[in-house]
Amino acid sequence: MLHLEQVAGGYDAEPIVQDIHFSVGKGEFFGILGPNGSGKTTLLKMISGLLPCIEGSISIGEQHISDFSRKELAKKMAVLPQLTSHAFPYTVKETVALGRYAHHKGLFQTWTAADEQVVQEVMQQTKIVSFQDQSVQELSGGEQQRVFLAQALAQEPEILLLDEPTNHLDLAYQKELLDLLKQRAIEQKLTVISIFHDVNLASLYCDRLLLLSQGKTMALHAPDGVVTEAMLKDVYRTDIKKHAHPTIAKPQMHLVPKYEDKTNHQVIINASMLECREDHIALRSPKPLRTLSSGVCGAGIGWYQQFVNRHVSKDYDCSDHYEDMHAYLEKHGFDTSQTVGMMTAVQLKDAAYGSWEKENFSLLTVVTAGVGNATDSTAVKAATTPVPQGTINTWIFINGKLSEEAFIQAVITATEAKAKVLQELDIRDKRTNTVATGTSTDSILIAATQSGADLPYAGTATELGELIGKSVYTETKKALKNYKKRGNYDSA
């Protein structure tokens, strides 16, 4: 569709971009990225014919773009500009209708039925029909941008060029606009070439990305090959962390701010912070902790500041435990967006906890344990009856800086230690009568302060793994003994 061959160009004779070489296929969504001053806009202006090439050539199909007349070029290629202010109050429809200019021949060609149809179609697609008689000046930024998109689409172009189309738009409009473009690209094979300021948006929508730096090509590849920590750190000269998108297979970048918040730096989580009550055990950390957890709320990976293990009665109706948990947390003054919440039917007096220390880090392990529905995970069948009580909730707070794999290894290590306790105490799955490995509703929390000693691994061969194993083993055993003392060991 569009070919650039060794293109160089810029204002006057001084090339701002150099040696640009790529082709964009029909229906492709092609993104241009780069820091300020890297030549993105210059390149786009050259493609749209506003600036001449000093070297090389740009062609559409087989024809060089300078061989097109202005009108012919406008039928092939449309441009959606950045949002600007407008001097005169044209109506939405008048504005969109200007998109048909290139399709009119001669001096006196009038508006045809075909023109009207195209204009109505694009106004419907961009959802602006309802305000077609309003002045463009009266619309919000997002609506204005849709009007100019409709104008560009009314040109019926094969290629659409965009210069940071989402600039100044709020989140929902950004997504709406890009969704619409992506759909046009997929369904009507519209070729889209867009400059992006936002690396993450570019990664989400583009099939391929061109990364420019100082007017030269740094990378030209699918998002996975361009949106990498090393590449972006090098080009943008800033600290960046890459992370997968939670629901689609596209890389996303996170900035890492440089400032240090000294007030929170020296937080050590210890047993004195625990708030043990009859209806819940809670821990409020002075600063958010990096957590990996299962539970009713705040599950998954995140940053949380409050941790609650709530007691519920044996015959708790768990039809809508999520809502119920939220209501409970709010009632007791916990911010639900900041809280990891778990529940158990075990008496909280039986909880066992202890601080454990090594030379350069420490941890606090809290366990509440009941084994009313102990199961053997290797022989598990779906529980047939409502579970009476008993679940093992394990919290491990680590005063140190963990890597992502350390979190996962910590879960493995803790789970192994728990299984060992059940084995030693010979707790059995009542349905299969084999040794249990846990209960069917166990939850775990690993929370780290992310300050202090670097703890990259938490396997059993490491100091951290060793401490997790020992502490979970010890506290779980204590908790189960308490539980047994209460006499409901077998009766449960």
Add this chain to the structure above:
Amino acid sequence: MSIRTFLQSKYIVAYTVSILFLIAAAITAISVGSVTVPVGDIVHVIAAHLFHFPVSDQVDPMYENIIFQIRLPRVLLAGLVGASLAIAGAAFQGLLRNPLADPYILGVSSGASVGAVITIFFNISLPFLGLYTLPVFSIATALLTILIVLFFARKVEKTMRVETIILTGIIFSSFLGSFISLMIALTGDQLEAIIGWLLGSVSMRGWDYVGIIIPFFVIGALLLMINSKELNAMSFGEERAQHLGVDVQKRKLVILAAGSILTGAAVAVSGAIGFVGLVIPHLTRLLWGPDHVHLLPLSIITGSGFLILTDLVSRTIISPRLLPIGVITALIGAPVFAMILIKQRKGSRGGL
């Protein structure tokens, strides 16, 4: 479909209202004066001349003389000057994307004035031109000015963005303005003549001046009207217009040249009459919308009606003395315009 019929009916109303205004202004201006001519006689005499039938004996021959020798040429000249300034203003505002632009922004009027002032100052009267020396000189210097402005704008920047052109125009405007001031300072006997000319007037010009401005008006107005779609596109910005398929460089030059021809001719026959070129297009846009396809012709009609009316006021208000027409345009125009602007703003705020 309902929208299209709505739009069509909107413009039918617009043209009807404007044309009625123009006709009413013209007839009033021909009728009113030191001698009042009955409206029936005016219609009769003009119709007789248009369709070549003899003027009835019942009409006083003096009326015929007043109409034909004095008032009609004066009204026609005022109308043509008002039309030229208004359409040129509309085009410049669209092209420069600035509702505050007027036809004088590029220094054209200063150029024309320099020509006129030189003519008066040196008392030049060229053999072939005679009375026409001043307007011809004036149009020539106006065109020369716009050529020099464009030449320098291109020197400054190859693509000649409108901002560059405006800046160059302003520089030339003030340069030529001080040149005029210099001549005024040096002048003796002709002071009144120069000041009178600078303030602008359409009095005592006769049919010759009507004949001078007509060809420039027709060419300029036609050139602008065939570029009305391009003006629409360019009022969204030059790059935008180029992306929409407009050959911006070429069209821009045509529009600038046409606007300058209109302005130069108007200044040459009547002096620098302010306010019309700024306010009439603005007013027309407020009333009927910014679409140049209709804005340009409507500005012509409204502009000519407006200047005919202001000329009428200027010659009657302190009769038998004449007020400079430029004074009246601003005196009447400014408050009316302010009122409409305030009303419009309030209306749109209520509507939101």
